[in-house]
Every structure is written in C-alpha cells, then in structure tokens.
Amino acid sequence: MAEQAARPCCLGWDFSTQQVKVVAVDAELNVFYEDSVNFDKDLLEFGTQGGVHVHEDGLTVTSPVLMWVQALDIILERMKASGFDFSQVLALSGAGQQHGSVYWKAGASHVLTSLSPDLLLHKQLQACFSIRDSPVWMDSSTTVQCRRLEAAVGGAQALSCLTGSRAYERFTGNQIAKIYQQNPEAYAHTERISLVSSFAASLFLGSYAPIDYSDGSGMNLLQIQDKVWSQVCLRACAPHLEEKLGSPVPSCSVVGAISSYFVQRYGFPPGCKVVAFTGDNPASLAGMKLEEGDIAVSLGTSDTLFLWLQEPMAALEGHIFCNPVDAQHYMALLCFKNGSLMREKIRDESASCSWSDFSEALQSTEMGNGGNLGFYFDVMEITPEITGRHRFSAENRQVSAFPGAVEIRALIEGQFMAKRIHAEGLGYRVMPKTKILATGGASHNRDILQVLADVFGAPVYVTDTANSACVGSAYRAFHGLAAGTDVPFSEMVKLAPNPRLAATPSPGASQVYEALLPRYAKLEQRILSQTPGPPE
Ligand SMILES: Nc1ncnc2c1ncn2[C@@H]1O[C@H](COP(=O)(O)OP(=O)(O)O)[C@@H](O)[C@H]1O
Numbered sequence: 001m002a003e004q005a006a007r008p009c010c011l012g013w014d015f016s017t018q019q020v021k022v023v024a025v026d027a028e029l030n031v032f033y034e035d036s037v038n039f040d041k042d043l044l045e046f047g048t049q050g051g052v053h054v055h056e057d058g059l060t061v062t063s064p065v066l067m068w069v070q071a072l073d074i075i076l077e078r079m080k081a082s083g084f085d086f087s088q089v090l091a092l093s094g095a096g097q098q099h100g101s102v103y104w105k106a107g108a109s110h111v112l113t114s115l116s117p118d119l120l121l122h123k124q125l126q127a128c129f130s131i132r133d134s135p136v137w138m139d140s141s142t143t144v145q146c147r148r149l150e151a152a153v154g155g156a157q158a159l160s161c162l163t164g165s166r167a168y169e170r171f172t173g174n175q176i177a178k179i180y181q182q183n184p185e186a187y188a189h190t191e192r193i194s195l196v197s198s199f200a201a202s203l204f205l206g207s208y209a210p211i212d213y214s215d216g217s218g219m220n221l222l223q224i225q226d227k228v229w230s231q232v233c234l235r236a237c238a239p240h241l242e243e244k245l246g247s248p249v250p251s252c253s254v255v256g257a258i259s260s261y262f263v264q265r266y267g268f269p270p271g272c273k274v275v276a277f278t279g280d281n282p283a284s285l286a287g288m289k290l291e292e293g294d295i296a297v298s299l300g301t302s303d304t305l306f307l308w309l310q311e312p313m314a315a316l317e318g319h320i321f322c323n324p325v326d327a328q329h330y331m332a333l334l335c336f337k338n339g340s341l342m343r344e345k346i347r348d349e350s351a352s353c354s355w356s357d358f359s360e361a362l363q364s365t366e367m368g369n370g371g372n373l374g375f376y377f378d379v380m381e382i383t384p385e386i387t388g389r390h391r392f393s394a395e396n397r398q399v400s401a402f403p404g405a406v407e408i409r410a411l412i413e414g415q416f417m418a419k420r421i422h423a424e425g426l427g428y429r430v431m432p433k434t435k436i437l438a439t440g441g442a443s444h445n446r447d448i449l450q451v452l453a454d455v456f457g458a459p460v461y462v463t464d465t466a467n468s469a470c471v472g473s474a475y476r477a478f479h480g481l482a483a484g485t486d487v488p489f490s491e492m493v494k495l496a497p498n499p500r501l502a503a504t505p506s507p508g509a510s511q512v513y514e515a516l517l518p519r520y521a522k523l524e525q526r527i528l529s530q531t532p533g534p535p536e
C-alpha cells in the first residue's frame with residue numbers, strides 16, 4: 001500500500017443507544033474516517049433490540065456494559081486492520097447516551113490502570129462491574145424515587161430550579177436511588193459510578209474520568225448554576241454518593257493523556273490528550289455549530305429538540321443543561337422517546353420494511369393528511385407521558401386504523417407537531433431567521449426533513465455526517481489542544497463545514513399547520529386526561 005501522508009487528526013466517539021461510532025477529523029476539520037458497530041447486528045450474543053433489553057415489567061430498560069466495551073474492541077481492531085495511522089491522533093473526546101450509569105466494582109481501578117496490551121479490553125474487564133446491566137435513558141421504572149427526590153428538595157419546581165429539570169425517571173440520581181434500595185450489596189461493592197460518557201472516557205484514560213458539567217446536568221444531582229453536586233439531592237438518593245461520583249469538571253477539560261494500553265496495542269502517541277466526554281446531545285450541539293436562535297432536531301433512537309440558552313429557564317417540562325462549549329451559557333432540551341424505533345415499526349407495518357416505500361408514502365400524501373391526526377407511543381413517552389396509539393379523523397372522531405400511507409404521514413406530522421407545540425410551550429419561537437438543524441440517522445431521509453420544514457415553517461439544514469455527536473466530540477478534542485489559550489470554541493470551529501440547506505417549507509405549509517397545531521394540542525390534552533400517569 002502506498003505510504004499514507006501523515007494526517008494529524010482528532011477522534012470523536014459516540015457510545016449511543018444502538019451503536020458505538022467514531023469519526024476522524026483532520027486539521028482542516030474535515031471528516032476523513034467513519035465507522036460504527038451496531039449492537040443488535042454485530043454483537044448478537046447480547047440479544048439486544050435497539051441496543052437495549054426491555055424487562056418484563058415494561059418499564060425497566062438496561063444495556064449490558066460489557067457489550068459497550070466489546071463494541072469498542074471491535075471498532076479499534078477494525079481501524080487497526082484498515083491501516084489507520086493512530087500515531088497521528090493528537091487528542092480524542094467523545095459522547096455517550098445521556099443519563100445511563102455504569103457501576104465499577106471495588107478494585108476495578110487497579111485493573112484499568114494495568115491493562116495488558118496483549119488482550120482485548122472486554123477480556124480484562126469482565127469482573128469490573130458490580131451491575132452488569134446498566135440502566136439507560138429509556139428506563140421509566142423510578143417514579144417512586146422521583147417523587148421522593150422532589151419531596152426532599154421542596155417540590156418539582158424547586159428541583160427544576162436547582163438541577164435544571166424536575167425529577168425524571170431516566171435521570172441518573174433516581175436510577176442510583178433505585179439500585180441502592182433494591183440491590184444494596186451491589187451498591188456497597190461499587191467504588192465508582194460513571195455516566196456512559198465518563199465511563200467511555202475512563203476506558204481511554206486507564207483510570208476513572210470525571211463527569212462533565214453538561215452531561216452531569218442530566219442526573220437531577222448537579223446544581224447547574226454553581227456547578228457543584230447538590231448535597232440535598234445526593235443525600236436523598238443514596239449514601240456516600242459524592243465519593244462514588246467524584247467531582248464534576250468543565251466540559252472543555254483535558255482529563256489526562258491516553259492510557260499506555262492504547263499506545264502499546266494501537267500505536268497512539270503517548271501525549272494523545274483525552275478531553276472530557278459529554279452527553280450525545282451536548283456533543284451534537286458542538287458538532288452542528290448551533291448558534292443562538294437556531295433549533296436543533298436530533299432524529300436518532302430518541303428524538304430531541306434543543307437550543308442554545310444564555311440563561312436557565314426552569315420549567316416543569318424539558319431540561320436545562322450546562323452548555324458544553326460555553327461555560328457561562330446553557331442549552332434547553334426536549335426529549336421524545338418514541339423516535340426512530342417508532343418510525344421503524346410503522347415502516348415495517350405500513351411500508352414493507354422499506355425506507356423508500358416510506359418516502360413514497362410521504363410523497364403521495366398531502367400536507368395536513370386530510371385532517372387525519374395520529375399519536376404513536378408504543379413505549380411510555382417522555383414528552384408528554386402518554387402511551388399507546390391514538391388516531392383521529394378530520395372530524396376528531398377516534399378511529400382504529402388509517403390506510404398505510406395516511407398512517408405514515410400521521411406518524412411523521414404528529415412527531416413534528418408535538419416537537420413544535422412543546423417547544424413553543426416553553427417559550428421558544430420560530431423567528432424569520434430561524435434555521436432548523438437536523439441530525440441523527442433519520443436526517444438521512446429527505447422526505448422526513450420536508451415534513452419537518454413544513455410543520456415548523458422554517459428551512460432545515462443538515463451537516464455532511466449525521467453523526468454530529470462524533471463530529472462535535474472531535475471538534476471538542478481540537479479545542480482541548482488549545483486548552484489554556486482562551487480560544488473560544490466558536491473561533492476554533494469557524495473553518496468547519498457549515499450546515500447545508502436540505503429542505504424549505506412548501507407553499508401553503510404555514511396555513512395548513514397553523515390550523516392543525518391547535519387541534520393536535522387539544523387532542524393531546526384529551527389523551528393525557530384519559531391516560532393514567534406512570535405508576536407511583
Ligand atoms: N433513511 C432513513 N430514514 C429514516 N430513518 C433512518 C434512515 N436511516 C437510518 N434511520 C434511523 O436512524 C436510526 C439510528 O440513528 P442514530 O442517530 O445513529 O441513533 P443513535 O445515535 O441513537 O444510536 C435507526 O434506528 C434508523 O431507524
């Protein structure tokens with residue numbers, strides 16, 4: 001093979017719900033390498049669906065932590081086999097699905113610091129976890145713990161003011177409380193608790209990496225203005241929790257140099273810096289170069305809508321996280337659990353398992369779908385807390401089914417109308433200059449993006465890769481190289497490719513959806529009033 005020219009770069013990782021992904025970005029901030037390992041397809045032995053195990057109670061959702069480790073082994077071995085020149089990696093950072101938690105067993109730190117380069121990671125970490133099935137963001141089994149936490153701080157609004165969110169079932173503090181109450185022995189044998197992001201950073205660091213402010217904001221434990229753990233929240237969840245979490249750090253922190261394991265096994269340079277990993281949505285904000293006034297829509301396993309905030313605005317719906325690229329600012333986020341996995345189900349039922357048939361259905365149906373509206377929540381939705389499928393005719397009569405193409409458009413229009421209604425409910429407005437930045441796997445689908453543009457009445461832009469969390473992590477790694485120089489992140493990414501226009505609102509779209517949105521909102525309230533909330 002011809003000698004490859006040296007190409008200094010940074011790596012960006014994403015330990016998301018369904019995959020481990022990596023990109024390599026060169027000094028001109030161009031992506032020149034991408035790979036991913038899909039848990040369901042490439043690690044069949046773990047038997048996951050959509051990267052997770054949904055337990056029999058229908059509420060508990062976990063992922064095997066060793067599956068994540070093994071996926072990293074696979075991707076690194078593939079890179080090595082492809083001849084990737086690890087010696088050019090100046091720094092790396094990454095992201096993880098938010099809120100998930102990893103429980104390192106007492107003594108695991110010694111294993112992490114003395115890994116043999118002759119063996120794969122998963123072979124050496126088999127006995128390092130006191131909980132082998134990590135709770136993840138799709139879990140909704142901790143309602144009892146949520147109410148206790150809110151009571152401990154003076155109510156939902158007080159908790160939202162303190163930590164950026166009322167208590168949410170998927171948030172890590174409530175998950176830790178459940179493990180302490182239901183598995184006290186495992187909790188006692190746990191010497192460190194990581195988020196998925198800081199767990200992944202720990203693998204590269206060869207020691208426990210700290211939790212960053214931005215992903216730490218998704219725990220119901222961090223005071224988002226003072227950026228310290230809330231003692232009252234820690235005490236309400238579990239004893240000795242602060243020592244198990246370690247101290248949180250600014251998201252731009254260089255947390256150390258890469259472990260000798262990676263230097264000896266893969267040829268990383270000993271000075272390769274590890275920059276704090278963060279949540280996948282904060283990393284996506286970095287990767288899309290999101291600016292104030294823009295709205296980001298991530299269409300991954302979860303759907304999220306997020307935007308840049310200068311000041312926190314406590315609310316009883318949605319979340320405020322510390323901003324991952326500007327320590328003085330924040331980001332607001334709404335999360336929708338019935339995202340890509342719901343779209344896949346309707347695709348399989350109504351479009352013969354084919355995305356091209358799915359697209360044809362969207363192309364063959366009119367904006368507004370003849371007044372038909374649908375709500376599709378096969379798992380308990382987060383925003384709002386509704387479950388089940390609910391269909392309504394133009395006359396607001398509940399019906400049991402739609403024809404295939406109508407079903408597909410009802411799903412997509414409903415998902416985007418929900419996003420717009422709940423965003424506007426929090427005071428966010430589409431302004432004349434608003435850009436919608438779309439990312440995530442479904443942002444590959446031009447016809448889905450057209451509906452997004454129509455419903456929001458705003459142009460939709462995409463970046464070259466849908467893996468914005470990976471790209472944002474690589475950008476943050478480059479920014480880490482400039483640590484101590486006070487170069488702002490925005491300055492560092494100026495040269496990065498700008499998002500490109502993917503869809504603009506169709507003529508007449510605003511009239512159609514200005515009429516439909518209030519109907520959708522009223523029907524959502526009707527369903528909410530008929531749906532029992534999550535079990536107390
Ligand atoms: N052409 C497409 N149209 C719609 N959805 C798509 C398309 N291609 C991929 N997807 C969806 O993208 C999802 C994966 O998105 P991704 O952002 O990688 O997920 P995550 O980061 O949560 O693991 C898949 O579940 C799949 O349904």
Ligand SMILES: O=C(CO)[C@@H](O)[C@H](O)COP(=O)(O)O
Nearest residue numbers: 016017097098137300301302
């Ligand atoms: O819970 C949230 C955000 O609050 C989810 O967005 C998770 O962060 C999962 O991310 P994806 O795997 O869907 O990207």
